[in-house]
Amino acid sequence: MFPLSTPGPSRIYAATRHLHRSKLFKSVGREARFDRLHPRQVRSSSTRTFPSRVTRWGKRIGIGLSIGGVGYLLDKDFNASAISRSLRTAAVGVICTVDYKINFSPSKAEAIDALHERVAKRLRWVVDVNQGLYLKLGQALGLQAALLPKPYREAFGHVFDRAPSVPYSEVEGVFRRDLSLSPTDVFFSFSHEPLASASIAQVHKAALKPLEGETEGRIVAVKVQKPAIEKQMEWDLMSYRSLMWLMEKLFDLPSDAKYVSTQMRAEVSFIHEASNARRCAELLAQTPELREDVYVPRVYGKSEGCVESDRIMVMEWIDGCRLNDKAQLEAWKLNLREVMDLAISTMSAMTFSWGFVHCDPHPGNILVRPHPTKRGKPQIILIDHGLYIPLPEKFRQDYCTLWRSLFVLDVPKIEEIARGWGIALDANMFASAILLRPFQVVKNKSVISEKPLSAYEQQVELKRRFKTMLENEALIPREIIFLTRCQRMMQANNQILGSPSARVNLTAKWAAKSYTALSSRSIYSVGLSQWLKDRLNNALFTFTLSLVDLAFWFTRAKQRFSPWSNGEGWEDRLQAQLGTMAREEFGIEIDDTVFIG
Incomplete structure (x- = not known):
């Protein structure tokens, strides 16, 4: 029982704490509890409840952004942005899937074309921003684009355009990492600017050091893989398989992403490409109809006293024009029918006779030059032998x-x-x-x-x-x-x-x-x-x-x-x-x- 005298603040505070812990206090509303608090607690509670929550969430967001920023920088500097590229692809894939789930319906039939346009633009954006192997993957997606709605054909119509090159400092870095040498240690001269740039590599013109008795070194083409490809490849292929899975679900079109991924993985090995080029040259030599009119530039390897690695390949330099350069072919007074007959016969021999097929015969990979020994006749030059398939x-x-x-x-x-x-x-x-x-x-x-x-x-x-x-x-x-x-x-x-x-x-x-x-x-x-x-x-x-x-x-x-x-x-x-x-x-x-x- 409490005394009759007026209790002091300490007694009120003690009684309040006793009630706060009791079951009776738990049964009353928030206002009742608030009224029984100590005056100092009332003031502190009213001023700290909302701001404290904001502060806690602010700290969490700040920590999350800091971790994300550090992760982004580490990924960019040490992993060639491989994870960032994959997350970008995943985000676009999720957005496209949700867009289709919501908007591909009979009630929105009049908006189907707009839906395809949105999705196609997103896919093109991923290819354009990520670059690198994504250009190759865009070509693989383009295999089916001809059967898809028009926006997809337009989205992948640029996949054979010239890809951006990397600076000479990165090329030198590839040499030092693979060979512990710089280009100037290997070649008599080496062009700092590439003469051609593709999705996974670029080509520089160089001259070998003169051998004993030679006044000038042989002119060669040096194919150097872009350094980011090695780090990005597996992440990019995983993203490609995910995109192809999405395409299968949306369009019910068949695609063997695993098979294509295996071929893509082999394509980035220049030792594998050199082996393909040598085999193609051997098969040509066994084909009387073609062996004088189709040529594979010689690959210089260790047996020829040159350098080679999975990311560096040295080939004989050949001057020629693209297969579809009609103006240059006519300037050389070459017969267009003979040019195309040779190109088609070469692909047909690979398919039906050899069972060993060059699977990237776009115009930049089939060059033409006036025949060195047959006046007025064309000669086909086959380059870029990274992607071949054997036919069972x-x-x-x-x-x-x-x-x-x-x-x-x-x-x-x-x-x-x-x-x-x-x-x-x-x-x-x-x-x-x-x-x-x-x-x-x-x-x-x-x-x-x-x-x-x-x-x-x-x-x-x-x-x-x-x-x-x-x-x-x-x-x-x-x-x-x-x-x-x-x-x-x-x-x-x-x-x-x-x-x-x-x-x-x-x-x-x-x-x-x-x-x-x-x-x-x-x-x-x-x-x-x-x-x-x-x-x-x-x-x-x-x-x-x-x-x-x-x-x-x-x-x-x-x-x-x-x-x-x-x-x-x-x-x-x-x-x-x-x-x-x-x-x-x-x-x-x-x-x-x-x-x-």
């Missing part, structure tokens, strides 16, 4: 058989190969996709929808048809990804020069030749009936090629002499017809300008 024997045989079967209209064989590759596609569309030209194997009755589909409905239908087309994605040969890319690039090169070469016919002839070499078709091995059937197919094949050749030369004459042709060539017609067929069959617009480069 079974696939190469099937691919040769497929091309030949298309021209002899062997529908059962065409469908058999398609099923073996996990592709459920009508024969006409499958043939046209392989040849990159409209090709009708069987007559189909067109089914035209009475009611036009909205943009949303068209893309939903496209997804459905692609799912149906790809019965078993695991069976699809991964080599098809790169072979299709090569075909598109050669088609675009031919188109830029005015379509002087009958690309499809020339490729088919190489396929037929290799088919005969791969298949033992003697009368004793296959029997009289099959042997006679083969002879008939050969005659039919020759007849079909003759008809296509006739159409080609008719188009060439019309292109040259008709005032109404508007300069439209053979490839222009094929592309327009193939585009019409794809639009009618799949509701998609095909555009190969991404592969022109």
Whole structure:
């Protein structure tokens, strides 16, 4: 019991603390508790509660920003911004995914085009800002851009442009790290400014030190990998696989990101590239039709008394112009048809005869010069041998058989190969996709929808048809990804020069030749009936090629002499017809300008 006298402040404070700890005090409201506090506590509580929370959160934010800033600087200075680039890619990927989830719906069908435009711009921004290996990854994304809506084709139309170079100090750093030498220790002269710059490397012109008895050193091209690539590669490939996964989910398009990543990883090794160049030169020497007219610059390695590493490669210097430099070719008075025939024959020999394919045949990697020994004739120079793929024997045989079967209209064989590759596609569309030209194997009755589909409905239908087309994605040969890319690039090169070469016919002839070499078709091995059937197919094949050749030369004459042709060539017609067929069959617009480069 409390005394009757008025208690002092200390007793009030003690009583208040007793009540504060009791269950009764916990049951009353905030105001009751506040009234029983000591006066000094009342003042301190009222002045500190809100500011203290702000202070705590301010400290946390400040600490977070400081850690993030230090991490950013460390990543930039010691890791070539690899983590920052990946986080940037991840953020864009999340934004794009959320954008599609919210806005790709029937109720917003009229805004589908705007949605594609936003997403395409974001993806382009990532490629442009990150640079480096992202330019290569942009090219890989561009493999499928021709089948995507128009904004994506425009976004990846610049992936073959010249990439920014790094300063000489960084080039010298690569030499010192890999060889413990500077360029001046190795070469008699070395240009500080690069003559060419690509996504992963740049090329400098240099002169080797003169050997005994030489007055001048040999002129060479020195390919030096950009130093950031080594640190960025694995992070960039992880980001690429994530983007491809996103593309698969959004568009239901097949992509083997792991296969492409493996090829990309091999491409950044210059020792691997030097090995590819030497093997290509050996295979050319075994091909009588090409060995004098196609040349691979010599690679100087340790056996030649020169330097080599995974990031430095020294090659013979060759002067030439790009494959599609029409003005220079005409100035040299070279026949455009002979130039393109050589380029197409080279790619066809790699595909059908060698089974070892240069998979980056854009115009900058195929040079042309006047033949050093054949007056007035062209010579093709192959450079940049980083990306090759070997073709398994079974696939190469099937691919040769497929091309030949298309021209002899062997529908059962065409469908058999398609099923073996996990592709459920009508024969006409499958043939046209392989040849990159409209090709009708069987007559189909067109089914035209009475009611036009909205943009949303068209893309939903496209997804459905692609799912149906790809019965078993695991069976699809991964080599098809790169072979299709090569075909598109050669088609675009031919188109830029005015379509002087009958690309499809020339490729088919190489396929037929290799088919005969791969298949033992003697009368004793296959029997009289099959042997006679083969002879008939050969005659039919020759007849079909003759008809296509006739159409080609008719188009060439019309292109040259008709005032109404508007300069439209053979490839222009094929592309327009193939585009019409794809639009009618799949509701998609095909555009190969991404592969022109």
